[in-house]
Amino acid sequence: MSKFLLFLGCTIPTKQYSYEISVRNVLPKLGVELVDFAEAGCCGFPLKGLNRRAWVYMSARILSIASKKGLPILALCNGCDTSLRKIKDILKHDEALRKEIADLLSNEGIKLDVSAEVYHTLEILHDFVGVEKIKSMVRRSLKGIRIASYPGCHMIRPSDIPHPEDPAEPRKYDAVLNALGAEVGYYPDRGGCCGATMLPYSARHALLIAASKIKTFKEYGFDAVSTSCPYCMEMIDGKQDAARTEVGDESISIPVFYLTQLVGLAIGLEPKELGLNLNISPVEEVLEKLGVSLYE
Amino acid sequence: MVVLTGGSEVVALEVRLLDSRVLREVKELVRPHSPQHCYQCAKCTSACTATKVIPDYKPHLIVALTRLGLIKNLLDSGIIWACTECWKCSEYCPQDVAPVEVVIALKNLSIAMGYKPPEDLKMMAKNVVELGYISPPIEVLSKEFEMYGRNALALPELVKPYTHEGTINNLKKLLGGVYE
Ligand code: SF4
């Protein structure tokens, strides 16, 4: 099976375009067929504080449409991925809620069926394509570049449901980076939160969380960071300048890449095919080392 | 912490709340987790993302106050919205209390009681009902100082994910009260 419904969520198709561009250009080259899933929309995860039922309904709706189509879902966003998995679990254990959600869905002619399989980008790369195949396709090795993998918290939490990474031993992300030739390494609190969800409450405090993450990457001697979550990207890449200003620390500066951007670079795609001109952080530092120019 | 400074008047009000339908709702929402099993070890707070930058935010205290029904100041101060929903507290709790679920329940409860959420969240709810996404697609600035939208990037046009009246009515019923 290598055909997936491309579930973009909210953040990616409305502002984190480089993730969508790199996925659309990289995955088909690795033998993965993507089918647009335009009727999906928001998974509801960012709204669970407002109304938990709305969240359950929105994710259940997406799962039900996918189940009817008979195709597995590829969730690019950590929030979407966790949301769909968690909803399966919640509905399994709560009959009253199941009935309520089934009623809501019947108002729009949808039958509740959350059986659709859910996969995250990392699983597609690691489990379906596989590190050996990726290794064999590398044309531009990332050798000598030390990259901190920052998968994002919902890659492993809450650990009472299945996740793309094994919460006890999250090794897949680093395995993919290694396959590209990059060096990886330890840093504390790798499963830590980027703070994005705090933005509506207090942008200033959310920036403090992002700043402290970036400081850690620097202290542990990394050349770059990679994430596969659009919220982490928004905080660590998009708000890097704001975080630096907030804490007044000039050392807060590091290139940040989506995992799919790094895979694309390594298999020989050009920066614009990966949306690298849209990254805010100084990705040029790494591109220079690879002998690639962003502006050609 | 601000939430402990309420006078006897506030406490009296909260004790009344304790038996109310809304508080039963909190218990309902956090199932199958059980706030009653909390023994105040504060491991949740030691792991908490929000505590690190907002020391007044302490999940173990929020669990304790919720068990007592003393939630008025938690809701009045709006501090519950500081939670990043990172689920760390849940992982660290030795008693399967899941403080994050308690906080989400309190957030839901505050909305049901007519408290206002942070403005950006209100906008997100409105956008989801009207557009299907938490925000409209924006134009972003590239490193060459050019503005790019989906079109210029050759990405397919973003259509509204649902047109069925049933979907829109469902969403309005669930989220309409948040922003109307
Ligand atoms: S970790 Fe669990 S038991 Fe300990 S204080 Fe927090 S909620 Fe209570």
Ligand code: SF4
């Ligand atoms: S989910 Fe909320 S309360 Fe729990 S650790 Fe994260 S920020 Fe703290």
